[in-house]
Amino acid sequence: MTIIEPDFKTSPEKYSEEEKVKLRAKGLKEDSLGIYNSLRDFSREDIEKEISIIVKSFGIYLEFHRDKMKSAGLKDWIYMIRVAIPGGGPITGEQWRVIDEISNKYTISDAYTGNPQPSIKLTTRQDVQFHHIKKRDLVNVIREIAESKLITLNGCGDNVRNTIACPISKYFETFNSNEIALRIAKYFRLPSQLYVQVFEINPEFLKNEDSFEYADNLLPRKFKIAIAGVIKKGNEYVIDNCVEVRANDIGIVPIVESGKVISYQIYVGGGMGENNSYPSFSALALPLGTVSEGDLIKVLDSIVSIYQEWGDRRNRHWARFKYLVYKMGLEWLREKIREYSGIELGPIKEVKFSKELHLGWTRIGNKLAYGIFVENGRLIDNENGKIKSMIRYIMDNFNIKLYITPNQHLVLAEINDSEKELIEKVLKEFGYGYRNGKPYSTLRIRSAACVGFPTCKLSFTDSERFLPKLIDELERRGWANVPVSIGISGCVAQCSRPASHPISWIGSGYELYMLKIGGGEDSLGEPLIDWEENAIYLYQVPSNRIADVTEALLELYEMNKDISNDAGTVFKTLGNKKIIEWLKNHHKTKDLMRPYKFDRKIDGYREYHLLLEKRLNEVSKYR
Numbered sequence: 001m002t003i004i005e006p007d008f009k010t011s012p013e014k015y016s017e018e019e020k021v022k023l024r025a026k027g028l029k030e031d032s033l034g035i036y037n038s039l040r041d042f043s044r045e046d047i048e049k050e051i052s053i054i055v056k057s058f059g060i061y062l063e064f065h066r067d068k069m070k071s072a073g074l075k076d077w078i079y080m081i082r083v084a085i086p087g088g089g090p091i092t093g094e095q096w097r098v099i100d101e102i103s104n105k106y107t108i109s110d111a112y113t114g115n116p117q118p119s120i121k122l123t124t125r126q127d128v129q130f131h132h133i134k135k136r137d138l139v140n141v142i143r144e145i146a147e148s149k150l151i152t153l154n155g156c157g158d159n160v161r162n163t164i165a166c167p168i169s170k171y172f173e174t175f176n177s178n179e180i181a182l183r184i185a186k187y188f189r190l191p192s193q194l195y196v197q198v199f200e201i202n203p204e205f206l207k208n209e210d211s212f213e214y215a216d217n218l219l220p221r222k223f224k225i226a227i228a229g230v231i232k233k234g235n236e237y238v239i240d241n242c243v244e245v246r247a248n249d250i251g252i253v254p255i256v257e258s259g260k261v262i263s264y265q266i267y268v269g270g271g272m273g274e275n276n277s278y279p280s281f282s283a284l285a286l287p288l289g290t291v292s293e294g295d296l297i298k299v300l301d302s303i304v305s306i307y308q309e310w311g312d313r314r315n316r317h318w319a320r321f322k323y324l325v326y327k328m329g330l331e332w333l334r335e336k337i338r339e340y341s342g343i344e345l346g347p348i349k350e351v352k353f354s355k356e357l358h359l360g361w362t363r364i365g366n367k368l369a370y371g372i373f374v375e376n377g378r379l380i381d382n383e384n385g386k387i388k389s390m391i392r393y394i395m396d397n398f399n400i401k402l403y404i405t406p407n408q409h410l411v412l413a414e415i416n417d418s419e420k421e422l423i424e425k426v427l428k429e430f431g432y433g434y435r436n437g438k439p440y441s442t443l444r445i446r447s448a449a450c451v452g453f454p455t456c457k458l459s460f461t462d463s464e465r466f467l468p469k470l471i472d473e474l475e476r477r478g479w480a481n482v483p484v485s486i487g488i489s490g491c492v493a494q495c496s497r498p499a500s501h502p503i504s505w506i507g508s509g510y511e512l513y514m515l516k517i518g519g520g521e522d523s524l525g526e527p528l529i530d531w532e533e534n535a536i537y538l539y540q541v542p543s544n545r546i547a548d549v550t551e552a553l554l555e556l557y558e559m560n561k562d563i564s565n566d567a568g569t570v571f572k573t574l575g576n577k578k579i580i581e582w583l584k585n586h587h588k589t590k591d592l593m594r595p596y597k598f599d600r601k602i603d604g605y606r607e608y609h610l611l612l613e614k615r616l617n618e619v620s621k622y623r
Contacts, residue, residue: 005327006312006315006318006319006323006324006327007312007313007315007318008312008327008328010311010313010314014313014314015313016313016314018053018316019217019220021033021050021053021054022158022216022217022218024050025194025217027191027215027216027217028054028057028190028191028194028218029191030194031197033050033051033054035054035198038051039051039055039138039139039198042135042136045077045135046062046077046135047135054157056155057153057155057157057158057159057190057218058142058153058155058157058195058198059082059151059152059155060079060080060081060138060142060155061079061080061081061082061156061457062077063078063080063456063457064076064078064457065078065111066453066455066459067111068454078132078134079133079134079135079138080129080130080131080133081129081133081138081142081152081155082123082127082129083099083127083128083129083130083145083150083152083155084127084151084152084154084161084162084185085126085127085128085150085404086126086162086163086164086178086181086182086184086186087126087163087164087165087167087177087179087181087182087185087227088126088164088178088404088405088406088411089126089167089401089402089403089404090178090402090413091401091402091403091404092401093395093396093398095148096391096392096395097392097395097396098144098145099145099148099150100120100388100392100395101144102130102144103118103120103130103388104118106130106132106133106134106137106141107120107130107131109131109132111131111132111454111455112378112380112382112465113380113382117380117381117382118388119131119378119379119380119388120380121377121451122379122404122408122409122410123404123495124164124377124407124408124448124450124496124497125161125162125406126162126165126403126405127155127162127404129451131451139199139200142199142201143199143200143201146201146202147201147202151206153190153192153195154188154189156222157218158219158222159188159219159223160184160185160219160224160304161222161223161224161225163181163184163185163188163225163226163227164181164224164226164243164406165177165178165180165226165227165229166178166227166228166229166230166231166240166243166406167229167404167405167406167411168229168231168362168364168411168413169229169230169231169240171364171365171367171369172229172230172231172232173365174230174237174254174256174261175229175230177228177229177230177254180227180296181227183297184225184297184300186211187208187210187212187300188211188212188225188300190214190218192207212301212304214308217313219304219307219311220307220308220313220319220320221316221320222320223249223250223304223321224271225248225250225251225252225300226243226244226247226248226251226252226406227243227245227251227252227253228240228241228242228243228251228252228254229242230254230261231356237259238354239253239351239352239353240353240354240355240356241353241355241521242355242356242405242407244497244500245270245285245353246284246285247270247271247272247284247497248267248270249268249269249270249271249285249307249320249321249322250266250267250268250285250300251266252264252266252267252296253265253351255349255351261293263291263292263346264291264292264293264296265287265351266288266289266290266291266299266303266345267285267288268285268286268303268321268325268330268333269283269284269285269286269321269322269324269325269326270322271283271320271321271322272494272495272497272498272499273320273492273493273494274492274494274601275317275492276492276600277317277600278317278600278604279600279601279602279603279604280317280323280604281604281605281607281608282494282524282526283322283326283524283608284523285322286325287348287349287619288330288334288345288348289334289346289347289348290346290348291343291345291346295341295343298341299337299341299345301341302336302337302341302343303333303337305340306324306337307321307324310324310328310336311324312324326608326611327611329614329615330618331618334622347622348623349623353521355521357371357407357445357446358371358405358409358411359372359409359445364413367413367414367415367416367417368417369413369415370412370423371409371410371412372387372391372410372411372432373445374387374409374410376408376448376449376450376463376464376467376468376496377408377409377448377464384431385430385433386431387431389430390427390430390432393426394412394423394426398412398415398419399414400412400414401413401414435468438475438480441471441475441480441481442480442483443479443481443482443485443486444468444475444480446484446501447467447486447501448467448487448496448497448498448501449464449467449487449488449489449498450463450464450488450490450495450496450498451463451495452465452466452488452489452491456490458490458491458493459491459507460491460507460508460509460512461490461491461509461510461513462490462511462543463488464488466488467488470488470546470547474554477547479551483567484502484503484554484557485503486503486505486550487500487503487504487505487519488504488505489505489506490507491506492507494506498516498519498525499516499519499524499525500520500524501568502518502520502525502557502566502568502571503515503517503525503550503553504516504517504519504525508539508540511542511543512540512542512543513541513543513546514527514538514540514541516528517579518568518571518572520566520567520568521566521568523568523569523572526605527539527605529602529605530577530595531576534597534599534602535595535596535597535598535602536596536597536602537580537593537594537595537596538592538593539596539598539601545592548592549583549589549592551588552582552583552586552588552589553571553579553583555586556570556571556574556579556582557571580593
């Protein structure tokens, strides 16, 4: 199959229709498309296509209730609003009260419990999402959010998205990743003129003296930045990779010597998203070089500027930064950074990561923090605990700070020792810590899913609603406390970073999922490809058979865990051939093991490995 090449530094006459729409929006500086009136036109529940493209940058997604589409054949138009919270917080009690009240007034739906309930969604980018908003409430919701000094600008769209960071690194004094996330987010904030005009909000707290200069058509696609943290375990400083820096367009990792940060290592070119219609691929970010704190923003500006100028604006499936990095190479990018910024990046350093979920009690200085597990990031009251009401109660009655983690959980910070028992009493009274009457299992706590059906219009199938039931079944079969995690995504966009888990399932059709295997700290899970046979196995597994395949893989891990404590390493070491052979002979899975000839997917991953080999040679050159 011929691999279609990206069109880097696209000539304007070749721009896609989406790029032309963005140009007409003139960099979000004036209402040239009539957004103000469109959002107030209640004669229709949806909005014009070109308006829907632009308001993504305001944190608004046009969606429809897909369960109702299946049953009634009609599009029940709804909206998702995303609040960008750099570094996950801190969120004050007053701000959380606004968030909770908005959900109570505007998000009531039966999609997640079967009974109409309000809910709040936390995301892997430390955002807050409100689902099931109706058009008549859009302007009011965003205005109420702004009044609490939170904003939805940069929540979605072709810009630098919410900058994520370790939420508790700052409490270990060595490195305040949260403060740097706030600084980066402010620098890359979109122009606020049109946002202020459309939603009639106070512009005072949105003023930026120094900021990135976006083009009239913004960036070619979304752009994600993540900052690792530094925490202390005993006498050792550990680089906390709760943000999974290598899954981002840019990853920033502090280099620590003798308890002090001496520089930052920049990683470039990560991203999970794929496209089934083209030979695209997921990729890990590669180390590019080191930079001083004084030059950090300048280097980030140059990288985003290079992407803004060189990214593909003809084919959106090739427009992500990772394709520019992997195709053009690290030497090219280092030279461009020197050209744009005048800064020569330092040598690449060896870095060892440790991924922390920040759950349970943690000593932070002279105070405490408590990490709350939120299954798949959905705060809601149901038979397994009134978790949404619990957070509201805590924030109303304790003078503490709240943070969203990059794994869709919450951290209550700055708790006095004298309040520990009171907090534990509240957790118990609201039913926290149990599902189906049993304590949260290791498997459940480690696993994660994105939203999927019924709201995400990109999703092929269920994700958030599917994973808890899958884990219920695996717990019933005796796998509750296996030290493995499962990632689920409803589509190939993979917002929940499923391929960073040893076992992941990616929506490939309605109630159908493709296996990715072998994810971990330094590797991405990939489809089960037999390279000699040129075929993918387990590309479309029915939802009612996912437990069988997952159980067979967990059995394989248990038989081979002497290789490593990390399940992803075990699967990578065994390799696809042995995994395929095991599943072909397993009584629960052998009937599913039919080869699938999906050339585009195979070609994409073949190209990724060829390019990766070249880029790793470049990495060794700059060490």
